[in-house]
Amino acid sequence: MKIKLALFTCLIFLGLNLSAQESKFIEVTGSAEMLIEPDEFIFIIGIEEYWKEEFEKNKDFEDYKNKVKISEIEGQLIKTLNDLGIKTEDIKSTEVGNYWRYRGKELLISKKLEISLTDFKHINKIISKLDRKGIDYMQIGELKNKELVKYRKEVKVQALLAAKEKAKYLLEAIDKELGDIISITELNSDNYFWRPTLSTSNVMLNSSENPEAENDKKIKLRFEINAKFGIK
Structure with a gap:
């Protein structure tokens, strides 16, 4: 009985000693x-159909009749980008959708173009050349290296x-x-x-x-x- 008690006491002491060491x-x-x-980044331009009468003075939405289609807006945008030296294969169209703008009028289509660039200086060139009609927003997307x-x-x-x-x-x-x-x-x-998502004013x-x-x-x-x- 004394041997068992002594062994038990020894094990307790050994356990406490190990625990103390582990806690240090x-x-x-x-x-x-x-x-x-970045050595490459994505510049995003959102485009949308619009009515020509929107940009004429003294016109209400009841007078809107001539819609500029998304294909025309996209085609002109791609031509402008090509003229700036941006290749068509570096431009990708994504997220085609449509929405209501004015009550009683047909749906207007929107689209997003993602442009792969390597120099931020291209952004200012793009902004300075774009026709703002049909442009919904512009922002920087993914940055890569x-x-x-x-x-x-x-x-x-x-x-x-x-x-x-x-x-x-x-x-x-x-x-x-x-x-x-x-x-x-x-x-x-x-x-x-x-x-990051940056507005063009910050860019x-x-x-x-x-x-x-x-x-x-x-x-x-x-x-x-x-x-x-x-x-x-």
């Missing part, structure tokens, strides 16, 4: 971000190093030393790509007038890494 760790979160120049995978790795590494540095200086404040890494967890592995501003608008033309990568380190 520090857990921190490090973050890092990077702004990347061929080296995105490489940049993602770099930002993740920087986030981990930031976590290590944080753990180190926190432990130094209480006269402790950083031990080996125990675990690494990505906190936002599925949220790495930022797609046309240069960096000297609006630095924030200039940054909005870049891909923003941001990662957070949770790391657990032992304590010596």
Whole structure:
């Protein structure tokens, strides 16, 4: 009975000792971000049918009779883009739809064109040449970069190093030393790509007038890494 009791007491002490050792760790979160120049981006132009009488003075919707069809608007837009050096294969039509504009009138068709570009300077050229009739909206869509995978790795590494540095200086404040890494967890592995939506008014501003608008033309990568380190 004494042997069993002594063995039981020893096991309890050993368990407490192991638990104390396992609890000697520090857990921190490090973050890092990077702004990347895109080497390709999508410029979106929304077009829609309209009535010629809309742009005539002293006309009410009851007078609207001559509709400009979506095919005519799209054809003129593509011609303008071609004249600016943009190839037809870099222009994609998507999301065809229709809607009511005026009571008692036929449905008007709308469409979205996605233009693949490599230089933001093209946007101002496009805006300056477009006939605004039939243009519903213009905005920047997806930003791309061929080296995105490489940049993602770099930002993740920087986030981990930031976590290590944080753990180190926190432990130094209480006269402790950083031990080996125990675990690494990505906190936002599925949220790495930022797609801005900019109005044309922001697009046309240069960096000297609006630095924030200039940054909005870049891909923003941001990662957070949770790391657990032992304590010596």
